[in-house]
Amino acid sequence: MRIGLAIDAACDLSPAFMQQHDIAVMPITVKVDGQVFLDDRKPAELQRFIDLRLGSRSHSAETEPCPVEEVQKLFLDKLVLEQDCVFCLTITATRSPINEHVNRASFVILKNYRQAREAASIPGPFMMRVIDTRNIFAGAAPAVYEATRMIAAGDTPAAIRERLLYIANNSYGYMLPRDLYYLRARAKKKNDRSVSLFSAMLGSALDIKPLLRCFRGETGPVGKVRGFEQGAEALFGYAAQRVRAGLLVPLVCVSYGGDLAVLTHLPGYAGLRAACEEHGVELMEAPMSITGMVNVGEGAVTLGLAAEEHDAEF
Template identity: 25%
Template sequence: MMIKITADSTCDLSPQILEQYNISLIPFHILIDDEDFRDGVDITPKDLFRYVSEEGKSCRTAAINVFEYENFFKEFSPNYDAVIHISLGSGFSSTHQNAKIAAEQFENVYVIDSQNLSTGSGHVVLEAAIMAQNGAQPEEIIKHLEEIVPKVDTSFVIDTMEYLRKGGRCSGIEAFGATLLKIKPSIEVVDGKMIVGKKYRGNFDRCIVNYVKDRLENNDDIDYSRVFITHSYCSPETVQKVRVAIDKYAKFEEIIETYAGCTVSTHCGPNTLGILYKRKSKK
């Protein structure tokens, strides 16, 4: 069967992976003051950081609407036996519901709630694409995705809370206090929602290495097939330290580095880094 895998741009997979597995993305909206940009099409994270830091503009995200999804699915539905779309988690945005409504217009379009963001969703997308390339049937793929969705472990450490403050997700006092005390909070996805995890303190590189240790050391619930290092343009030196720390505490078969897109970057800002992997069990 000819099966097409599609996803929201928020999955943060690299262009190489998208091309290798013929994955197509529909872009989220990034609103800079009154201007509307499409994630990864009209704007990159580096553009976004410049707008905010140098020009003092505000940024926020907006969901993909039903009409956009209908037009997107219309491109692929006639040419494939099945289209399987993996959406940003329903706990973060209305996009999943909008995609579901749009899919009702097609007999062969299926929408999966990743219950996640960034390469937490990316794990689900990549699993689907590998299975489709290996000739799996749509029912097999959908069943497998539903099994792995609750097993994906997603977390990030952010260097500055300024973007969270500007997005209304923390107060100015909290952001100021975090800056003053050099606090680098970790953000975790639990049950399809973001929560604040452990708060690290000090130099970002030291915090990020301690974070990797906390996630991986003495953890017997890790699926070692793959881990993503996803970041918003951290320095190569920082990323290398993370690679070394991962190798020290866990032996993954594959380490994939990707850049966080504009959706994550809008809320978390520059110097955000996470390691995202699958667990053996559901939590």
Template identity: 25%
Template sequence: MAVKVVTDTTADLPPAIMKELGIIAIPLYVRFGEQVYKDGIDITQDDFYKRLPVDPVHPNTSQPSPQDFLDVYEKLADNKDGIISIHISKKLSGTWESANQAKQMMEGRVAIEVIDSLSVSMGLGLLAIQAGRMAQQGAGLEEIKNEIEKAVSQIHLMGIFDTLKYLAAGGRIGRGKALLGSVLNVKPLLEIKDGEFAPVGQVRSREKSIERLVEWVKGFNNVVALSVVHTTTPDEAEVLAGRLDGVFPKDKIIISRLGAALGTHAGPGTLWVAVQSSG
């Protein structure tokens, strides 16, 4: 049996890729008042994004419990090759901590490595894909762990937020707080740095912000993986992928959509790019 790869739904992995590589994504929880949904299971992306801007109750999110991880790990416990569990930055969520607690409960039953991606969305997703491909090729747990830990520093994510109000409402703004007061009427650009969102600039038009994303990607050498992620603008994501074709082949660019857990904090109109660069 191959090493099993576990991640969480903030990886925003397309279902076809998860199926192909046998990746398991443990859902976070999204709450509208008393109504609780498992991300990607109990609420569809379309239903969530229709509800988000009009519901008088702003949703909040919570990490999976240690028991949620334990349930999955126990099902995989017969796999003697082990489990690699890669998750959203622990500066943004308690998901890593829940996974680590479950790992301790499984001690002596199956080898588990829990890795902090220091990223989110397809920044995390690209790491899970790399791990999944290595597992399919027969790599062992220690080899996969070592390569993924090296790859963490190769992952970069930058994005356009149509507004910071959703990020602020969810308390996930991190160092972006410095921008909050001044960017409510412009298009903020944020980047994941050291595992949290940090401001990298602001522009006054959507087109200029997309141009900034294109130029940012062009600044990387040896791009080995690339993803464009959106919340509500699939056509825009396709166009952006086309503009990046000179940097990385368009047919290999993964276009994905933020699920409800991240969409709660990102909001409609969000557009991100995740890059893995070996240079």
């Protein structure tokens, strides 16, 4: 059985990994300051967004997740012909309507795929499974990574689905923003009260950065640090501890809203890399999606891993 993967563009993964596993992308349209971007995780469009240096204006951006009709088209024109089963992984349904769009599209796809496959002389049924990773950005990576491992091992769709639901429930996504004013402005744009004006003003005045966590679809602060670099050191140090304690998936994904070369120079990153190498864990560096950058600001770091339930200590 041919089993493939599709993700929404806000799932942060490295381009090389996506190409290696032929992962399809359900794009997001981003409109900001008169410019329109198709966030499909392609490097050229991502670089165009960065080069335009929209900066603080991006907080007013409008984002449009892949419409139901476009999801249907992607599947009926392409994926039902190339695969016999496709797992669609999306960022948490609590933060984006894309999971709902894909679920709605699946009814039409599963009703009409036979005609497309018969016209191409492809025998047999087609299956489609939608998985809510219950996380955001780099936090979605462990479930996608685990799916590729299980597909390569020849596991059944039923076994893969059960395992991915477990990994989604035990995935942790962390975020360290650079600009609290930006984060507060974007939150206000989306009617999200998670970052108040007072905390943004106080944090900026004292250079205090929050460490935010997404776990099982819920996002909130789990710590505060003085300065972005100290925050990075705390976050990478925590991740190294989790690597040494044992992960459910041998992956730590780190995404950055800008030039990935910056990661190497952040405090604590060398220690995280060493811990991953010592314990056979892949350290994946991923460019943050355009959608991610307009939501949390350029220069932010997100980190994802899957582990047994625990309390973060910062």
